[in-house]
Amino acid sequence: MVDRLVNSEVNARRVANVEQCFGKMAQPLNLFGRVLVGEGVLVKMCRKKPKQRQFFLFNDILVYGNIVISKKRYNKQRIIPLEHVQLEDLLDDGAMKNGWVVKTPAKSFAVYAATPTEKKEWMIHIERCVSDLLEKGNKRPATEHAAVWIPDGDFCLCSFVEFTKLFSSHSIDVISLHSSTKLPVIHD
Numbered sequence: 001m002v003d004r005l006v007n008s009e010v011n012a013r014r015v016a017n018v019e020q021c022f023g024k025m026a027q028p029l030n031l032f033g034r035v036l037v038g039e040g041v042l043v044k045m046c047r048k049k050p051k052q053r054q055f056f057l058f059n060d061i062l063v064y065g066n067i068v069i070s071k072k073r074y075n076k077q078r079i080i081p082l083e084h085v086q087l088e089d090l091l092d093d094g095a096m097k098n099g100w101v102v103k104t105p106a107k108s109f110a111v112y113a114a115t116p117t118e119k120k121e122w123m124i125h126i127e128r129c130v131s132d133l134l135e136k137g138n139k140r141p142a143t144e145h146a147a148v149w150i151p152d153g154d155f156c157l158c159s160f161v162e163f164t165k166l167f168s169s170h171s172i173d174v175i176s177l178h179s180s181t182k183l184p185v186i187h188d
Contacts, residue, residue: 045110
């Protein structure tokens, strides 16, 4: 399907429409050989909380941005080259269902589709585009990826650890004995 859309008038119009929705400050997307494979709204796990983002899958890049006006205006365009993308399935966890992780060397993040079918379609199409791109370019997939963001409300960087004092001739050092869910305690 992708091959018959390459350099077609229909594809050129679709790509031009996406460019127009991102505005003049965005990077141009209309390149020779680039095909818009699909688009849709996914929930992206961001630093503070999950947020809806508009995603566009091309045969060589994944583009997403903030939704200003649905199907008309987007901002904060982000472009991810597919040759570096690897996907990881996520199990459903409470309200967060139909998710997967998009992993790249520069940035990794979780996204969630509205339905299991939509999730499956996105993952199949992304993996197919990545596979085709690597095959055509005779390249290998990336082996190192950035860590995935965990929302601030879901994770605390300070672990609660019980401490005790260790006396030495020059100083008093505080040493962690073991992890605990209790508040930190210093024994005398």
